[in-house]
Amino acid sequence: MPAGLLLEAWNFFEDLAHSVTAGPPLPSQGPVHDSAYEKVFGGDTLEPAADEEALTDEETAAVRGLLRAGLDLWEDAVRRSGAG
Numbered sequence: 240m241p242a243g244l245l246l247e248a249w250n251f252f253e254d255l256a257h258s259v260t261a262g263p264p265l266p267s268q269g270p271v272h273d274s275a276y277e278k279v280f281g282g283d284t285l286e287p288a289a290d291e292e293a294l295t296d297e298e299t300a301a302v303r304g305l306l307r308a309g310l311d312l313w314e315d316a317v318r319r320s321g322a323g
Contacts (some may be wrong), residue, residue, distance in 0.1 A: 252309025262315035271301045
């Protein structure tokens with residue numbers, strides 16, 4: 240997945256979480272999320288030869304958790320709007 244798409248999804252889910260009053264929350268974000276975001280923003284972390292810029296297992300789990308929660312929030316918002 241291109242880094243730009245990952246950042247767009249991350250930012251979209253954060254914006255969505257601030258816009259809806261109901262639904263499952265995104266996980267609390269801390270230093271692990273911040274580190275992962277900075278690495279992805281740098282652009283090389285998703286390349287096979289990223290080495291020290293690659294996401295750690297903990298960062299990968301944090302990003303996956305955030306994206307899964309974001310998808311759950313999106314699905315809930317669509318259901319509530321009656322569009323689904």
